[in-house]
Amino acid sequence: MSRPRSLLETIVLGSVIERPGYGYDLGKRIEARMGPGWQFNPSGVYASLDRLKERDLVRYEQRETLPRSSPRSRDRVVYHATDEGVVAFEDWLGSEVRKEPVRMDVLARIAVARPEHAPLLLEALEGYERECLDMVAGTTAHESLDVRPWDRMIAEGVRDSVLQHLRAELAWIRSMRRRIEAFGDGEPR
């Protein structure tokens, strides 16, 4: 059986199953649903749709959106899921959840740094803290969420996951900084 080959492809497929749509619409929906923690780039949707199409997990229809007489007339390609796409998606939904590595980038730097690198590590941690704060600031607020009860419940759950993660990251950054600074204050190197 054909399967999506990346998480993004799977999410794009899930969105097409939820409601057929064109690339831009799908990108906006996914962006709103996943929140800033996902760091999603909507342009990746088009390549994912091409790959899903190659494996017959989605199909498309040309749909004219504006009259031919209009200078802005253009055809939009609306994607629909195939039966095989629905089966592949449901297979993924029920499959075992993989444990993702956590903050690998920052942990890797800490793992290989020496005491003389402490200022650079503090700088990297500060940059990471800014990034986390940015994600908090950019998390979709209550009032702009989907109004349908299921969508709202899902969106709140996703947002809660992102915020819990960010809360833990921010607390960890602070404690890591304290450790590095305390080390610089007197422990032998």
Add this chain to the structure above:
Amino acid sequence: MPLLSFEGVGKAYRGAGVVLDGFDLDVDPGEFVGVWGERRSGKTTLLRLAAGVEAPDSGVVRYAGRDLADLSETGRSRLRLGEIALATIDAPSHVAASAITVADHVGLPLVFGGRSQREAADAAHRSLHLVGAGDCMSAAPFELRPGEGTRVALARALVREPRLLLVDEPAVTPDPTEREEIRDLLHQLTRSLRVAMLVASEEVSMMVGAPRILSIGDGNVVSNETTGTVISFPAPAPTGDSP
């Protein structure tokens, strides 16, 4: 000109070490700034310095261009009864135990400021409706649930029609939905009243949607706005004997 500015502000406490060190911040009229930090990280100190309740050990805190230290104690009090409102959400026990109604409690700052009882009552009603606490008007303060208490504290701060509202820990209610409603209310009030706000909380979810967030603790302040005036300083070793 910024409405509020901190210029190289330092503050330390005996036993707690450095809370702020060389801290710079500009807050423009109508701007919303979230202040996030763990318990005892210095959030309340930051708000109390902004309100002129405390004086910095070093540096200058200005409101509308004036150094708060140049004002007399009476001058700073007058400012707090008018343009600067410090909303501390944990209601003091004397209010909780008193027999006055919520409407009286909300109108009290205006009575202290010399307005008539009638004017104060009218303004209190408007302010309570504004924050969605119109139903609490005749209740006694000790009857309020935590979420209602937060709204009433905001009404009491807003009754003075401040230009700068300092909100200390609005996340006292344990109900996450109610906390989000209060956070959304704060954003809505900033937009509709064009009041500048500094909102301090240890709850990360209260910072959602804030255009600028300061993360504060151990003398360090980090802002998500890299172009802002807030910069981070490495925390010096705690002095332990600062005033």
